[in-house]
Amino acid sequence: DAGVTQSPTHLIKTRGQHVTLRCSPISGHKSVSWYQQVLGQGPQFIFQYYEKEERGRGNFPDRFSARQFPNYSSELNVNALLLGDSALYLCASTLAGPENIQYFGAGTRLSVL
Amino acid sequence: AQSVTQPDIHITVSEGASLELRCNYSYGATPYLFWYVQSPGQGLQLLLKYFSGDTLVQGIKGFEAEFKRSQSSFNLRKPSVHWSDAAEYFCAVGPYSGGGADGLTFGKGTHLIIQP
Numbered sequence: 001d002a003g004v005t006q007s008p009t010h011l012i013k014t015r016g017q018h019v020t021l022r023c024s025p026i027s028g029h030k031s032v033s034w035y036q037q038v039l040g041q042g043p044q045f046i047f048q049y050y051e052k053e054e055r056g057r058g059n060f061p062d063r064f065s066a067r068q069f070p071n072y073s074s075e076l077n078v079n080a081l082l083l084g085d086s087a088l089y090l091c092a093s094t095l096a097g098p099e100n101i102q103y104f105g106a107g108t109r110l111s112v113l
Numbered sequence: 114a115q116s117v118t119q120p121d122i123h124i125t126v127s128e129g130a131s132l133e134l135r136c137n138y139s140y141g142a143t144p145y146l147f148w149y150v151q152s153p154g155q156g157l158q159l160l161l162k163y164f165s166g167d168t169l170v171q172g173i174k175g176f177e178a179e180f181k182r183s184q185s186s187f188n189l190r191k192p193s194v195h196w197s198d199a200a201e202y203f204c205a206v207g208p209y210s211g212g213g214a215d216g217l218t219f220g221k222g223t224h225l226i227i228q229p
Binding site for chain 1: 156218
């Protein structure tokens with residue numbers, strides 16, 4: 001079975017632009033979470049979506065938004081990019097239920113110049 | 114608010130030696146605890162998890178961790194490390210209930226270096 005897949009793997013943008021990152025969860029998983037990992041730090045929670053609805057949001061500005069599609073894939077959008085948005089963006093999928101085990105993709109490396 | 118502290122930024126261990134990575138957490142309820150490993154350029158791979166029950170949990174690749182509620186700790190151990198264990202290790206805490214609306218809270222990670 002395929003794991004969590006993310007695209008693209010690398011992306012270079014300039015300040016002020018917007019970006020869309022994509023994630024396909026493990027087959028059968030209905031929940032997707034997004035994390036930002038700045039170099040040298042642990043991942044920070046951005047969003048969680050379950051059954052196409054936002055279930056949780058971390059401490060990120062409104063420039064960050066996401067959505068989940070009927071096939072449970074997800075997009076993370078970031079508007080008005082800042083240099084500080086440069087990071088590895090990780091997507092995790094969860095089967096949901098009593099055990100909250102999150103399985104992570106390899107991430108998208110975003111560089112903002 | 115929950116938090117995770119990994120006091121060691123870097124640890125160097127000789128191949129074949131034992132390993133212990135420290136993790137302390139702060140959480141207002143019964144936590145779910147996790148250890149993940151990240152190799153360069155890779156995502157996070159789950160090593161092991163603690164939800165309830167036996168406080169000593171076994172994971173993949175020969176790793177184990179012990180939950181000590183009195184010390185708010187969840188230290189990761191391995192009796193004999195291999196060069197392939199060199200990576201970044203993250204401890205994380207999550208909410209008890211499913212759905213994970215608050216997401217996981219991660220520590221800053223411990224970079225493990227293996228000496229030949």
